[in-house]
Amino acid sequence: MESILVIEDDPKMRDGLVEILKDEGYLVDSAQNGQLGLDMIKKKDYDVILTDLIMPVMGGMEVLRETRRIRPKAHVILITAFATVENAVEAMKAGASEYITKPFKIDEVQTKIRKVLAEAEFEKHSQIINSDVIKAISNPIRKDAVRLLNQAGKLKFTEIQRGLGIEDATKLSFHLRVLKSHAIIEQDSEKVYMLTPLGKRLLEALKAAEL
Numbered sequence: 001m002e003s004i005l006v007i008e009d010d011p012k013m014r015d016g017l018v019e020i021l022k023d024e025g026y027l028v029d030s031a032q033n034g035q036l037g038l039d040m041i042k043k044k045d046y047d048v049i050l051t052d053l054i055m056p057v058m059g060g061m062e063v064l065r066e067t068r069r070i071r072p073k074a075h076v077i078l079i080t081a082f083a084t085v086e087n088a089v090e091a092m093k094a095g096a097s098e099y100i101t102k103p104f105k106i107d108e109v110q111t112k113i114r115k116v117l118a119e120a121e122f123e124k125h126s127q128i129i130n131s132d133v134i135k136a137i138s139n140p141i142r143k144d145a146v147r148l149l150n151q152a153g154k155l156k157f158t159e160i161q162r163g164l165g166i167e168d169a170t171k172l173s174f175h176l177r178v179l180k181s182h183a184i185i186e187q188d189s190e191k192v193y194m195l196t197p198l199g200k201r202l203l204e205a206l207k208a209a210e211l
Contacts, residue, residue, distance in 0.1 A: 034058025
């Protein structure tokens with residue numbers, strides 16, 4: 001479950017955002033100013049940080065800069081008034097993922113949060129795609145074997161052979177060994193093949209990239 005930190009000095013707005021996001025199923029923490037929020041960020045790795053731009057003690061820009069320093073992969077969304085939209089644009093140049101203008105609508109907040117989380121998920125997929133493990137399924141047989149195991153869950157060697165329509169058992173055995181060597185597939189005690197957690201993530205990455 002994704003975790004979100006709301007940093008907002010206006011108690012009504014802060015409580016409202018917390019309620020909206022909790023209703024969406026997120027784990028939500030909140031802080032009344034930037035300094036308290038930053039202290040929480042140092043202790044916990046949040047998926048998204050939603051922070052007001054103008055606050056006493058520490059403003060949103062400073063929160064953004066410090067967050068980028070201590071949590072470089074964190075996704076920060078700025079909350080700003082119409083009069084400070086230019087500041088929000090500058091904040092995005094400095095590393096913010098999005099900004100929301102006051103007064104905002106509930107569906108706008110929900111949409112922006114989902115967009116940022118989707119981008120974060122794609123980034124995770126991209127890290128897998130760009131790694132050496134992608135080479136393990138560059139061959140069509142290995143790619144088809146991964147997809148077949150994803151559909152079936154568990155398969156014996158002969159079932160994979162039949163499902164892929166490969167008559168040469170030696171060839172299939174070679175490709176399955178390659179997948180095993182990269183921890184994409186594994187076998188249980190009865191020698192039945194299945195995807196590993198890495199294999200499942202890799203398949204998701206392939207789908208996300210539409211390969």
